[in-house]
Amino acid sequence: MKIKPLADRVVVQRIEEEEEKKGGIIIPDTAKERPQKGKVIAVGPGRLNDKGERMPMEVKEGDLVLFSKYAGTEVKVGDDEYLVMREDEILAILEE
Amino acid sequence: MKIKPLADRVVVQRIEEEEEKKGGIIIPDTAKERPQKGKVIAVGPGRLNDKGERMPMEVKEGDLVLFSKYAGTEVKVGDDEYLVMREDEILAILEE
Amino acid sequence: MKIKPLADRVVVQRIEEEEEKKGGIIIPDTAKERPQKGKVIAVGPGRLNDKGERMPMEVKEGDLVLFSKYAGTEVKVGDDEYLVMREDEILAILEE
Amino acid sequence: MKIKPLADRVVVQRIEEEEEKKGGIIIPDTAKERPQKGKVIAVGPGRLNDKGERMPMEVKEGDLVLFSKYAGTEVKVGDDEYLVMREDEILAILEE
Amino acid sequence: MKIKPLADRVVVQRIEEEEEKKGGIIIPDTAKERPQKGKVIAVGPGRLNDKGERMPMEVKEGDLVLFSKYAGTEVKVGDDEYLVMREDEILAILEE
Amino acid sequence: MKIKPLADRVVVQRIEEEEEKKGGIIIPDTAKERPQKGKVIAVGPGRLNDKGERMPMEVKEGDLVLFSKYAGTEVKVGDDEYLVMREDEILAILEE
Amino acid sequence: MKIKPLADRVVVQRIEEEEEKKGGIIIPDTAKERPQKGKVIAVGPGRLNDKGERMPMEVKEGDLVLFSKYAGTEVKVGDDEYLVMREDEILAILEE
Numbered sequence: 001m002k003i004k005p006l007a008d009r010v011v012v013q014r015i016e017e018e019e020e021k022k023g024g025i026i027i028p029d030t031a032k033e034r035p036q037k038g039k040v041i042a043v044g045p046g047r048l049n050d051k052g053e054r055m056p057m058e059v060k061e062g063d064l065v066l067f068s069k070y071a072g073t074e075v076k077v078g079d080d081e082y083l084v085m086r087e088d089e090i091l092a093i094l095e096e
Numbered sequence: 097m098k099i100k101p102l103a104d105r106v107v108v109q110r111i112e113e114e115e116e117k118k119g120g121i122i123i124p125d126t127a128k129e130r131p132q133k134g135k136v137i138a139v140g141p142g143r144l145n146d147k148g149e150r151m152p153m154e155v156k157e158g159d160l161v162l163f164s165k166y167a168g169t170e171v172k173v174g175d176d177e178y179l180v181m182r183e184d185e186i187l188a189i190l191e192e
Numbered sequence: 193m194k195i196k197p198l199a200d201r202v203v204v205q206r207i208e209e210e211e212e213k214k215g216g217i218i219i220p221d222t223a224k225e226r227p228q229k230g231k232v233i234a235v236g237p238g239r240l241n242d243k244g245e246r247m248p249m250e251v252k253e254g255d256l257v258l259f260s261k262y263a264g265t266e267v268k269v270g271d272d273e274y275l276v277m278r279e280d281e282i283l284a285i286l287e288e
Numbered sequence: 289m290k291i292k293p294l295a296d297r298v299v300v301q302r303i304e305e306e307e308e309k310k311g312g313i314i315i316p317d318t319a320k321e322r323p324q325k326g327k328v329i330a331v332g333p334g335r336l337n338d339k340g341e342r343m344p345m346e347v348k349e350g351d352l353v354l355f356s357k358y359a360g361t362e363v364k365v366g367d368d369e370y371l372v373m374r375e376d377e378i379l380a381i382l383e384e
Numbered sequence: 385m386k387i388k389p390l391a392d393r394v395v396v397q398r399i400e401e402e403e404e405k406k407g408g409i410i411i412p413d414t415a416k417e418r419p420q421k422g423k424v425i426a427v428g429p430g431r432l433n434d435k436g437e438r439m440p441m442e443v444k445e446g447d448l449v450l451f452s453k454y455a456g457t458e459v460k461v462g463d464d465e466y467l468v469m470r471e472d473e474i475l476a477i478l479e480e
Numbered sequence: 481m482k483i484k485p486l487a488d489r490v491v492v493q494r495i496e497e498e499e500e501k502k503g504g505i506i507i508p509d510t511a512k513e514r515p516q517k518g519k520v521i522a523v524g525p526g527r528l529n530d531k532g533e534r535m536p537m538e539v540k541e542g543d544l545v546l547f548s549k550y551a552g553t554e555v556k557v558g559d560d561e562y563l564v565m566r567e568d569e570i571l572a573i574l575e576e
Numbered sequence: 577m578k579i580k581p582l583a584d585r586v587v588v589q590r591i592e593e594e595e596e597k598k599g600g601i602i603i604p605d606t607a608k609e610r611p612q613k614g615k616v617i618a619v620g621p622g623r624l625n626d627k628g629e630r631m632p633m634e635v636k637e638g639d640l641v642l643f644s645k646y647a648g649t650e651v652k653v654g655d656d657e658y659l660v661m662r663e664d665e666i667l668a669i670l671e672e
Contacts, residue, residue, distance in 0.1 A: 084187040180283040564667040
């Protein structure tokens, strides 16, 4: 099943940071902050301006992105969990 | 009776996920989250821009769509229950 | 006395659903949800855009419409009660 | 003293409905709902659009109008009490 | 010291109504409603539209104006107290 | 160190009114209202309109200005304290 | 890893003021106000206007900037902590 976001929406998959250890003790899941890093899975066609023209998108499939803690709506497609957010909720692209 | 949404509104029929079982126990209805998946039943003609031109719609009748938990207004037409929402409340189209 | 709504307003008369019975017991009025169905009694000339042009209306007199539970303002003209709402508060037109 | 409303404002004088009687008992003032009907006393020149052009008004002096319960600001000029409201707060014109 | 309001702001000086008496008893100051009438002392050059053009003002120095109870910001210049408000907070001009 | 405000922002230095005395008793600092008068120290280049053009500023360096009690953000540069506010938060210019 | 902000966003690194001492006692971290000064690390390409044109940015990489206490979103890239904020949240540039 393929997910095609509408307008200026972006589908993002969270990237879990490597299991952090403090003094050898593994911190259980609930005590860790939710990661704000993710990979762009799908990108919408862009929002319409008031003339009905599509505005270009800045991110593309495969981009590694940073977003705020409360960004997006969680959706579940089959067994996968994604975040669907507006491009405007993406703060930055990370490049290596 | 046919339902014709106005402007950029979309009529959606929820799709109930297959009865989930956890360890053989059927979870009663109230304990399950309301599905955020639905089928597009009818599509409005699009909103007017400030010049009085209709803006095109992205979804069409029959599309399988994802929407946020709080999207839309519930209406009852005869014995059928629908959600009427703005297209902007639809997050993505699901394609097989 | 005739009622002429201003701008993009619409005058709607609620349509009471047929008295519902559950196991032969008539549900008293206060226990029933207010109907969200109505008939369009009068339609305004349309709102002005920023150039002073009237934007066209989608509904017309006689249309059967669906609206949200909290739509409109109740007014009383003589002995009749109406709802005056913006066209944007109307969700859909019902056609037979 | 003459009152000249600015922009898209309208000066309205409430019209008290005829003293209602229920079973011969006159309902005291505080138990009655404030009337939502009034007569237009004065009309502003219309609001400016972003180009500095006046937008036309729909109501005129002498019109009988319906407005919502919370519309307008009460002002007192001499011994007379008026409501000053934006034209957009007027729901409809009543014609006989 | 002269006060020159910016943009679409207007400097207004409250006009105290004549000391009202009820049955010969002078009502002390705190029991009286603050007057909503004032005299225009100074008028700004008008707000800029999105093209950088000044929009014309409707009130002029010397005008007697009506405003809402909560309009404006109180300022003190020397020993004088004024209200600085946007022209849009002025409801009407009073003419004799 | 020089402070250069962005867009339509203005850097203002509060002007303390002469120490007020009531019946010979000096009122301690916390009991006095914060002054709403200040001197313009620096002016931004103006905000951009939607075409990317700078909109002209009404105040200039050295102007004595009036602003509302809650205007601006306090910043500290070295040992000096300033208020950085949008020009729109300035009510009026005072001229002698 | 390089961080590329989107639209009109700016990546800022806080500049800690020199350890302040009061009477020889070093104030612990939690008692100090968070610095509102920072260095611009990266600048987005500018926001799009409604025609899809990029609006120019006022700050550039390396600028020393002042921002409000609550500006921006904290992000962590590797071991570095940054603030990602809209350019509009930057109050002023500091020049030496």
